[in-house]
Amino acid sequence: MRLLLVEDDEGIIRFLEKGLREAKYAVDVARDGEDALYKASLNEYDIIILDIMIPGRDGLEVCRELRNRGSKVPVIMLTARDDVRDRVLGLDVGADDYLTKPFQVSELLARLRALMRRGQALTSTVIEIGDLRIDTSAQTVNRGGRLLALTAREYALIEYLARNADRVISRAELIEHVWNERYDSYSNMIDVHINHLRQKIDRESDQPLIHTRRGAGYILSMTAPGAAVDS
Numbered sequence: 001m002r003l004l005l006v007e008d009d010e011g012i013i014r015f016l017e018k019g020l021r022e023a024k025y026a027v028d029v030a031r032d033g034e035d036a037l038y039k040a041s042l043n044e045y046d047i048i049i050l051d052i053m054i055p056g057r058d059g060l061e062v063c064r065e066l067r068n069r070g071s072k073v074p075v076i077m078l079t080a081r082d083d084v085r086d087r088v089l090g091l092d093v094g095a096d097d098y099l100t101k102p103f104q105v106s107e108l109l110a111r112l113r114a115l116m117r118r119g120q121a122l123t124s125t126v127i128e129i130g131d132l133r134i135d136t137s138a139q140t141v142n143r144g145g146r147l148l149a150l151t152a153r154e155y156a157l158i159e160y161l162a163r164n165a166d167r168v169i170s171r172a173e174l175i176e177h178v179w180n181e182r183y184d185s186y187s188n189m190i191d192v193h194i195n196h197l198r199q200k201i202d203r204e205s206d207q208p209l210i211h212t213r214r215g216a217g218y219i220l221s222m223t224a225p226g227a228a229v230d231s
Contacts, residue, residue, distance in 0.1 A: 158197060
């Protein structure tokens, strides 16, 4: 999942980037309100983590503008002020959740998971497709009872493909949701990661799950959807 972190404190940025990336999120950073709105207009984020006290347009203005533009991306607001009025203002302009500094990364990660479940109407933290089982809370993947050793990027890929099972996902969409802004769109790294992931997911199974649709993208499906798809 791809997040936008809007924060101007370099220490907090480094702290949160490390924790979020270790939790297998792709993270872009904006350090002021205008940059946040600009990046949100260019990219499709799954969640925005938005500090209130940022240079230029503050977090409240940014959130209000996002909602005025019709954006429905979930927003978690951060503030150093533990004041009920601040929380009310944030919720009133369209924030979905609120977190007061200082906080533990574990609490932020729990709130991110809750927002993702709410946004995708998931009633369980487990995704099951055939004998593939993904526990999104523990971030573990099993196939046929085998626990698979995946890298952070491979896990992010399989979770996104599984959440969109039976739908062709383009390379551009994978870049939007799994890679951060430093990704070189001319690189073949998506294909490399997909190939490595396919070897781990499908290696010991007679039924391939990850398929390539030439010229279109990738699909996670129990049935190969059409002759134009390669396993």
